[in-house]
Amino acid sequence: MSFRSPITDYDIYLFRRGEHYRLWEKFGAHPCNVDGSDGYYFAVWAPNADHVSVVGDFNEWDETGNPLSRRGDSGIWEGFIEGIRPGMYYKYCIISHGGNYRVLKADPYAFYCERPPGTASVTWDLSGFEWSDHDWMNKRSSRKHYDEPISIYEVHLGSWLRREGSDAYCGYREIAPLLVEYVKDMGFTHVEFLPVMEHPFDGSWGYQVTGYFAPTSRFGTPQDFMFLINELHRNGIGVILDWVPAHFPTDEHGLGYFDGTHLYEYPDPRIGFHRDWNTYVFDYGRNEVRSFLLSSALFWCEVFHADGLRVDAVASMLYRDYSRPDGEWIPNQYGGKENLEAIAFIKRFNEVLYSECPGVMTIAEESTAWPMVSRPTYLGGLGFGFKWNMGWMHDTLKYMSKDPIYRKYHHNELTFSLLYAFHENFILPFSHDEVVHGKGSMINKMPGDKWQKFANLRVLYGYMFAHPGKKLLFMGNEFGQWREWNHDTSLDWYLLDDPFHRGLKLWVKDLNRLLSSEPALYELDSSWEGFRWIDCHDSDQSTLSFLRIGRHTDRDLLLCVCNFTPVPRYPFYVGVPKEGFWKELLNSDSELYGGSGLGNMGGLHTEPVPAHGYSQSLKIMLPPLAAVFFKPES
Structure with missing residues (x-):
């Protein structure tokens, strides 16, 4: 059987330089035909492995049945397996250290994964979906986000709505018409999804990713997720995805210690391990890791038509001493606390996204005073399109939580934001992070009796929509959910039977309408x-x-x-x-x-x-x- 690898020597050259931006076309599992025989081609990077084979339900998970071949000194293992069809479970069996390290790893480039708690990858073919969002995509490249109205509805797909009478998830296709109708009626311009990339633990809300090229199977197939995005686009609603290059989980089937060495993560835990989250930190100085992450970012915008990526926990990437006590972090080569490799990666990430996908936006969740986060790299900035205004959010909520009789002593907490409102291209966020972990819901942050709580929240949202900057509200904030957000249950939609909750929802709807209809509220947001x-x-x-x-x-x-x-x-x-x-x-x-x-x-x-x-x-x-x-x- 003659087999010709789809990975060229030039692909390997770019991969090694950190300049291959479409690795999903080469690595992973892909259907192909060799000498008239249908099957799948597999390729994985494991440079320190002694042996790599594909195991799965097609060979009874036999580590000897389907070995891959080493591609010279590239570190790539590849091969064709006849008879593999879409929908089969598989992993890579990796053996190293003379047989002392033996592990089954999920495919880092898999397009589809076994539904958790299962951890296998699934052979899949991304073709076959017929997009009908051509008008949206044709116009996207000419979008000028800075002087357009942007009001973002932040959504966790697993808890926006559960199936009636049960705690079962609504699938991508099932939720599509409901979410589209609601967001369109409310007048939001964009939906931002908490990470949809495959993740093993529900309680991470998607922020501990194992499948950087796979939408989670909790809600359906990759084509089902394409359907959801397509429907949003056809109704004039943009889609932003949370993307997490800052860290990844330690689960055995994931990227950590992939081939018996610290391949994707820094080897020294003083820089390569986040104690806050018990996760690994990507080695941004390794060219192959940069190619992997840049390919993942471009994948979601090109293949799934995402209109933007919001990068989580940027501060943890920028600083080597992030959440680390003295003596437990490693300075950079100049003795500073800045992670120079991460900074270079972030700049390249923004350059690649904006050059390869004109009209998309990149957004930084960056909680420090790092300068020029949303300024072009050619001016010395990090290159993001927007930055969450965390300072405005904290100061404003601190002010609003006080009894009105004391607010006159804290007036500067409202006005201070205008001293720096135009230093960055800001988004004003009341996100999921503000309604969890004992912080209380938005309505319960407000002082006073029931009438005053709702009046306080209405004036807060009015001030937010009038303040310079784009807007973001987490689901449930728009109608005043009383309890904190719980990722395991649906929002409390029954509250809309109460006129106070209906009134708040109508107020947000009318604010969105005002925002979209009045250029004064958006054209010069950053000036x-x-x-x-x-x-x-x-x-x-x-x-x-x-x-x-x-x-x-x-x-x-x-x-x-x-x-x-x-x-x-x-x-x-x-x-x-x-x-x-x-x-x-x-x-x-x-x-x-x-x-x-x-x-x-x-x-x-x-x-x-x-x-x-x-x-x-x-x-x-x-x-x-x-x-x-x-x-x-x-």
């Missing part, structure tokens, strides 16, 4: 030109007033006024730059949302009363614990 304080000093009354401005300043102007106390303010004068009638666009105290119904009768005419440096002002009714939006009529 001082798009923001102007009216009054940031009114700490005694705990109010804020400011303008958002679009590129066409004569018509794209929006006024937001927030009252963070339960005391109505009237008359409340706000200076404005334009004379005439200002329409009241939204008022979180409307009875529609569960408020008290105080407002401004649809709008107000300016009065020639000087205020805040302007000759004209609005005499408004500022409702309790409310955000009010006004726009001048042309």
Whole structure:
């Protein structure tokens, strides 16, 4: 039988240089035909192995039945096995150290995996799905995310909705029409999925990945996941995937100690092991590991049409001393704490994604003050498109958790964010991390009785949508789920029988509608030109007033006024730059949302009363614990 390897010498050259970005086309298991015989070609990198074979349900897991051949000094083992069909379970049997190390490993490049708690890889063929999102993909390359409205709905697929009457998962295809209808109705522009890559432990929420090229089989096949993304795209909804290059689990079938050596991870635990998560750290200085990770990133954007990747735990990659006490970390070659190899990898990751997939976005969850995270690499930045604004999130939630009587002493916690709001391209996140581990749900972070809790959350969301930066809400936050998020159960959708929860959901829906329809709220999100304080000093009354401005300043102007106390303010004068009638666009105290119904009768005419440096002002009714939006009529 004549067999010609699909891996060329040039592939090996690029792989060894860390410059092969499509390894999924070469490594792993692929259907092929040799001399008229159908089967699968297998290839795996295990340079320190003495013996590698493919074992599975097709050969009764016999480690001697289907050995692979070593490809010169490349470290690659490969071979063709006749009769293998899609859907068969397999692993690699790797023997090294003279037979003293013997282990069964899942395929690092598998497209499909056995449903957990099983750990086998599954032979699969990714062809056969007919995409119908051509309009979306054709337009994607011309997207300019910085000056577009972006409101992201963060979703954990296993707990957004379970099957009625049971705790069984809804599959990708089953959940698709329900999620599409809900997200479209609510007006979110994107869905961000917590990691869908295969992972062994439900409690990791997907953040401890073993299958970097496989959507989890918990919810169906790879084609089923393609169907979900396709349906979102056909309805004008973008898809962002959480991607985890910072660490990987120690499970025996995974990447750790793959061929009897520390192949994918740093060998020294002082840099190669995360004690917080009991996980390994990728060796970013190893070229073959860089090729593996860069290929994984590009795979999700090219093969599965993902519109962006949000990179988890970037701070843990940047710093060698991350969460490590003195004496238990290794400085870099210059004696510093920066992980130079990880920094180089991150920059290359962003360069590759943006050059190979125009129109995608990369997002950093980076919790420190590392400079220029979302600035181009040619300017010295890390190259991400956006960065989560963790500082804004922490300060704002700290402020909102206080009883309104004390808020005047903490006014700077609201205004401080504008000192750095334009240093990065920010996303404002109220994510899953804020509603777990005893932190309490969003609604339960708010002080006061039930009415005040909901009013506080409405004014918080109003302030969030008016503040510069793109928006992100975790599922359940939009309707005020009382309990913390639990990955093992569905959201408490029954709460929408309560008018307070329905009102909050409607408020978020209307905020999304306002965001998408008013260029002032998104066009200049990353520039001082798009923001102007009216009054940031009114700490005694705990109010804020400011303008958002679009590129066409004569018509794209929006006024937001927030009252963070339960005391109505009237008359409340706000200076404005334009004379005439200002329409009241939204008022979180409307009875529609569960408020008290105080407002401004649809709008107000300016009065020639000087205020805040302007000759004209609005005499408004500022409702309790409310955000009010006004726009001048042309």
